[in-house]
Amino acid sequence: MRVLVTGGAGFIGSHFVRTVLGTGYPGFDDAEVVVLDAFTYAGRPENLTPVRDDPRLRIERGDIRDPQRVAEVLAGTDLVLHFAAETHVDRSISGAADFVTTNVVGTQVLLQAALDQGVRRFVHVSTDEVYGSIEHGSWPETHPLEPNSPYSAAKAGSDLLARSYHRTHGLDVVLTRCSNNYGPHQFPEKVVPLFVTNLLDGRPVPLYGDGRNVRDWLHVDDHCRGVALVAARGRAGEVYNIGGGTELSNRELTTRLLDAVGAGEEMVDPVPDRKGHDRRYSVDWSKIRDELGYEPRMPFDRGLADTVAWYRDNRAWWEALKR
Incomplete structure (x- = not known):
């Protein structure tokens, strides 16, 4: 089985690739993995270093918005796992164009290529942010999808395109x-690695x-295992929420991070709230539990x-990224 992983050098995609080529997932034992990544700021070649010499891995540089490049790389693919996306809400607020072209146009290019080349299955990886705030x-x-940021709106658009195909x-x-x-391996613009490295x-x-915005936290390993289950046994045309089961306010998360590194409250710098900041996210993941x-x-x-220990022990990975 040949598996194409878009965004396979990013945080979540690279975790999936490293696991498939390491301990593995059921149904992926003989998988040949092709990574397609544009290697923008968040796609790091270092994320694939542990498996770079695996004979089952092929790494291809390319932009998912480029139909010719996508068609070349997709040839012979059985399964597409589409992780590639622009994802940082703050960046989408300051400039939405790349989010629309990558997340919407790029997804359409991939879907059309998959259709043209007879790909057996296409797994589109999205986010709870498309639902809005609850x-x-x-x-x-x-x-219903009620996205509130340019990022989540672009992801919602890609979801609807995937469903339409x-x-x-x-x-x-x-x-x-x-x-x-x-x-x-999460890029230090997101809250956990940003706070830890700071x-x-x-x-x-x-x-x-006020720090009271609530999120449900999901370890990347649990997320990737959920994606593997959906790829192997999910029903065509369906959506599956994948949750972590730990809801915390940003203030509660901050307190835990302060404790983890032995820092005090004086290290918290309150800043003006983000535009359109969703108050609470919470997904019901009983469907993937009951079915898969x-x-x-x-x-x-x-x-x-x-x-926290990983960032403490891998300073060389993130120091240059924060300059």
Whole structure:
């Protein structure tokens, strides 16, 4: 089986690739993995160093917005795992164009190439942010899409395109929507690695607004295992939420990170809130649990401690990224 992983040098995609070529996932034992990545600021060749010499891995540089390049790399592919995206909300607020072209146009290019070349299955990896903000309860997969940032709006557009290729053309497409990921190799613009690396350098951490915005935290290993389950046994045309089961306010998360590095409250720097900042995310992941047997396995306290330790022990990976 040949698997194309878009964004395979990024945080989540590279974790999937390293795991497939290491301990593996059921159904992927003989997989040949092709990584397609544009190697922009967040796609790091170093993320693939542990598996770079694996004979089952091929790394291709290319932009998913380029139909000719996508068609070349996609040839002979059985399964597409589409992780590639522009993802940072703050960047989308200051400039939305790359988010629209990469997340929407790039996804359409991939879907068309997959259709043209007879790919057996296309897994589109999305986010809970497409649902908007929820005050109480949790979103099921059937909840209307109500994105509030240019990033989440672009992802919602890509979700609808993926669904349309299944409905219109019969392409075997399955969608996943995950909650907030954390873990090693995450680019230090996202809250966990940003705060950890700041604190390791003795610098304050910028906490938005009143710090009461709530997120559900999902370790990258649990997320990738959920994606593998959906790829192997998910129903065509369906959406599967993937959650972590640990809801924390940003203030609570900050307190845990301060404790993890032995820093005090004086290291918290309150800053004006982000434009359009969603108050709370919470996904109902009972569907993937009931249909595919998914459960998050990484306890949050252990996952966070392991993540902090990774950044402490791998300073060379992130120092240059923060200059």
